[in-house]
Amino acid sequence: MILVFGKTGQVATELRALLPDAIFLGRDEADLTDPNLCAHKIVTLKPDAVINAAAYTGVDKAEEDEDTAALVNGKAPTEMAKACATLGIPFVHISTDYVFDGAGETPFSTDHPTAPLGAYGRTKLAGEDGVRAEGGTFAILRTSWVFSAHGNNFVKTMLRLGSERDKLTIVGDQIGGPTSARAIANACVEMARRLQVEPKAAGTYHFSGTPDVSWADFARAIFAEADLTCAVEDIPSSAYPTPAKRPSNSRMDCHTLDVTFGINRPNWKAGLADVLTDLEKTT
Numbered sequence: 437m438i439l440v441f442g443k444t445g446q447v448a449t450e451l452r453a454l455l456p457d458a459i460f461l462g463r464d465e466a467d468l469t470d471p472n473l474c475a476h477k478i479v480t481l482k483p484d485a486v487i488n489a490a491a492y493t494g495v496d497k498a499e500e501d502e503d504t505a506a507l508v509n510g511k512a513p514t515e516m517a518k519a520c521a522t523l524g525i526p527f528v529h530i531s532t533d534y535v536f537d538g539a540g541e542t543p544f545s546t547d548h549p550t551a552p553l554g555a556y557g558r559t560k561l562a563g564e565d566g567v568r569a570e571g572g573t574f575a576i577l578r579t580s581w582v583f584s585a586h587g588n589n590f591v592k593t594m595l596r597l598g599s600e601r602d603k604l605t606i607v608g609d610q611i612g613g614p615t616s617a618r619a620i621a622n623a624c625v626e627m628a629r630r631l632q633v634e635p636k637a638a639g640t641y642h643f644s645g646t647p648d649v650s651w652a653d654f655a656r657a658i659f660a661e662a663d664l665t666c667a668v669e670d671i672p673s674s675a676y677p678t679p680a681k682r683p684s685n686s687r688m689d690c691h692t693l694d695v696t697f698g699i700n701r702p703n704w705k706a707g708l709a710d711v712l713t714d715l716e717k718t719t
């Protein structure tokens with residue numbers, strides 16, 4: 437049996453569709469601000485593997501609420517990893533490109549030095565470090581620009597704004613790989629299963645959609661796919677100030693995931709088409 441932390445988030449929702457027999461713990465059953473409770477759930481439920489799909493994902497909010505973000509993103513996954521190590525079971529944990537500073541134009545390798553630009557990235561990095569330090573059979577999957585038919589994300593915001601306006605200004609100088617939550621869920625399950633039989637595959641991996649694009653180009657692709665005639669004007673990040681600074685370069689080198697697990701970068705255009713189909717079914 438696989439135990440999943442998270443029930444309502446983008447990735448957790450896709451995991452629910454994929455794993456009908458798994459146990460999913462939402463905030464009401466396992467609040468990640470109580471890391472010891474999370475560990476206790478693992479030890480008492482005795483699963484075969486654990487996937488952590490819950491996180492404090494409010495990037496701007498974390499700037500003013502770093503203590504809570506540190507508990508949820510740092511301490512909780514650390515305690516989960518410790519409990520998994522005690523039971524000798526795999527722990528799959530999702531992290532982010534925000535652990536890097538976004539400098540340069542080269543894709544970040546998994547061993548590139550980390551240097552988060554803000555509170556969210558710092559707390560996610562603390563979680564990574566905690567998980568690695570526990571020394572169990574872990575997989576840390578760093579991903580980026582997550583989108584799905586559920587929850588709040590760039591695709592859904594663009595679909596709403598694109599149907600209301602003739603023209604939008606979108607940041608054109610941040611480049612990354614949009615990644616469908618469904619593809620992340622598939623990767624997490626594959627890794628959890630493989631780690632059960634191949635613990636030496638434990639480690640830190642990158643997984644982002646291909647090809648890398650700017651937010652502005654991603655918006656254009658969304659409008660084209662949805663038949664919306666909204667024009668997009670590129671603007672620099674400096675013209676769209678936010679409480680937390682975003683990395684300019686979110687490109688990630690994903691080849692070690694392919695070499696070790698045979699998991700390739702997912703094409704985000706296919707993921708986008710799936711999301712639009714899912715949204716059509718629900719409206």
Ligand SMILES: NC(=O)c1ccc[n+]([C@@H]2O[C@H](COP(=O)([O-])OP(=O)(O)OC[C@H]3O[C@@H](n4cnc5c(N)ncnc54)[C@H](OP(=O)(O)O)[C@@H]3O)[C@@H](O)[C@H]2O)c1
Pocket residue numbers: 442443444445446447448462463466467468469488489490491492493508530531532533560579580581582583587588617
């Ligand atoms: N979204 C992105 O663009 C992005 C980019 C890179 C990496 N990631 C990483 O990918 C993973 C999945 O992200 P996502 O986009 O699926 O997230 P999401 O849609 O924002 O969902 C986050 C989930 O975490 C839960 N959660 C938050 N605080 C909690 C707490 N104190 N106790 C229990 N549950 C709590 C939320 O529950 P409620 O519904 O109750 O609030 C929600 O189910 C995360 O590790 C995230 O850091 C995301």
